[in-house]
Amino acid sequence: MPIACAGMVVHPGDLIIGDADGVIALSPDILPGLLPLVKKQAEKEAYLQVANAEGTADPERFNSILRAKGCPV
Numbered sequence: 868m869p870i871a872c873a874g875m876v877v878h879p880g881d882l883i884i885g886d887a888d889g890v891i892a893l894s895p896d897i898l899p900g901l902l903p904l905v906k907k908q909a910e911k912e913a914y915l916q917v918a919n920a921e922g923t924a925d926p927e928r929f930n931s932i933l934r935a936k937g938c939p940v
Contacts, residue, residue, distance in 0.1 A: 875891075875892055880895050881893060882895065
C-alpha cells in the first residue's frame, strides 16, 4: 500500500535515494533508463564545479533562473 511521507507518495518497491538536497522515491519501472540520466547530470555538475572553482561561471545565468522562480536576487 502506498504511503505519503512529507507530501511524497512512496509505493512498495520504490527505490529511495537521499542526499544533502533531499529525498526522492523512484519507481522500479524507470530504473532501466536511469543510468544515462545520472551520468549526464554528473557530467553537468562536474563542469559547474570546475567553472565555479575557476571563477568562470556565469552568475547572471543563475540569477536569471532564480528570478524566474521568484527568488530575490
